[in-house]
Amino acid sequence: MHELSVCQSFLAQVERIALAHNARTVDKIVVRIGPLSGVEIPLLRQAYPLACAGTVAENAELVTEIQPVRVACETCGAETNATVNRLLCGACGDYHTRLLSGDEMILASVELNVDAAEQLRDAG
Amino acid sequence: MCDTCGCNVTPGNEHLVRGRGKHAFTAEGKVAVEVLESLLSENDKQAVHNRAHLDKYGVLAVNLMSSPGAGKTTLLERTIDLLRDEYRIAVIEGDLETETDALRLRARGVAAIQITTGSACHLDAHMVHDALHKLRLAELDLLFIENVGNLVCPASFDLGHHLNVTLLSVTEGDDKPAKYPVMFRAADVMLLTKADLLPVIEEFDVGRATANLRNLASTIPVYSLSSKTEQGMQTWINWLHQQMAMQRKRLVGGETMRPRVQSDGKRLHGKEGAAPSAEA
Incomplete structure (x- = not known):
């Protein structure tokens, strides 16, 4: 149920980045989500249009990249796939594992639409 | 950075x-x-600020999370009774509505700030920041934050606290760690509350609850206790003493700690302790 506030939070970041680059609009926002982050992608997608209305990202495409749940075993050293409520080592079954991925909620990148003149000035 | x-x-x-x-x-x-x-970087920045504030005054902040009715407030009442002579304690209470819990805790002689979240199902770092301004941190040792009763959302928000305590009352069933992995993975200690009811609740198996937690690759301590009969309370109190001592030791070394789940920071920045923030 906090997907709307998650949207509002990353849109605030996107707006700041857009402003820093003098971007007119944002074309694309890429987020990386793992199942253990607590963020539900379908809910995030539902909340997104509501949150982005009236912002510089109003027409931006939201790309959600799902991250796999993977663990590294501290006992046998294997790196294996796991599931959200069974984070045991896939090789030896031990529970002394470290999560390698699966709990991400990251704003990975944004694609901005900037004026060509602006780009030229920045580049020079 | x-x-x-x-x-x-x-x-x-x-x-x-x-x-x-x-x-x-x-x-x-x-x-x-x-x-x-992090998608929640707005919240995380505020959390870092809160934690710096708490550390400056040497306050240990402990966040309590559970379903509604698992016994967070009753546990706090008993805990305050047992620790009041040793530490200066305050509580930040999160609920959708009412001041009921804050009134109960004020009756124990501690400052209690009620945050009514309206329809929000969790506390966030900004709400806690506002509440912190209503407390005299210089006159505190231990701050409890009683989160909104909810096994889902509170787990994802860093409030600027140091430790997460997750309560599981034995009436809820021993399968909860498997069903709510995000919440139970975030815990620094799991308390099985209402343990006085264990003899009549055959369905709840402490071993199974613990096994479900271990399946989440969690090595944290699990304590059974009852706020009502006070069985097992001393173990929890000892844990708090230990955490308080560790916090004081950390502060001498100019260090802080974040609650257990610190998802992005470590991985993004390659080395432990290098948070994407002013903490470094």
């Missing part, structure tokens, strides 16, 4: 994300910017 991913655009690293920097143009008039920042 993060010159590898450019997550903080400053005059020092701006060249990376501007012009012909490492973030190449994708097409005419388009710029792709790599960000790699």
Whole structure:
């Protein structure tokens, strides 16, 4: 149920980045989500249009990249796939594992639409 | 602080994300910017600020999470009774409505700030920040934050506290760690509350509850206790003493600690303790 506030939070970041680059609009926002982050992608997608209305990202495409749940075993050293409520080592079954991925909620990148003149000035 | 991913655009690293920097143009008039920042970075920055504030005054902040009715407030009442002579305690209470819990705790002689969240199902760092301003931190040792009763959302928000305590009352069933992995993975200690009912609740198996927690690769301590009969309370109190001593030791060394789940920071920045924030 906090997907709307998650949207509002990353849109605030996107707006700041857009402003820093003098971007007119944002074309694309890429987020990386793992199942253990607590963020539900379908809910995030539902909340997104509501949150982005009236912002510089109003027409931006939201790309959600799902991250796999993977663990590294501290006992046998294997790196294996796991599931959200069974984070045991896939090789030896031990529970002394470290999560390698699966709990991400990251704003990975944004694609901005900037004026060509602006780009030229920045580049020079 | 993060010159590898450019997550903080400053005059020092701006060249990376501007012009012909490492973030190449994708097409005419388009710029792709790599960000790699937590989706909740707004919250996380506030949390870092809160924690710095608490550390400055040597306050240990403990966040209590559980379903509604698992016994958070009753546990706090008993805990306050047992620790009042040793520590100066205050509580921040989160509920959708009512001041009931804050009134109960004030009756125990401690300051209690009620946050009514309206329809929000969790506390966030900004709400806690506002509440902190209503407390005299210089006159505190131990701050409990009683989160909104909910096994889902509170787990994802860093409030600026140091430790997460997750309560599971035995009436809820021993399968909860398997059903709510995000919450139970975030715990620094799991308390099985209402343990006085265990003899009549055959369905609840402490071993099974613990096994479900271990399946989440969690090595944290699990304590059974009852706030009503006070069985097992001393173990929990000892844990708090231990945590308080560790906090004081950390502060002498100028260090702090974040609650157990610190998802992005460590991985993004490659080394432990290097948070994407002012903490470094």
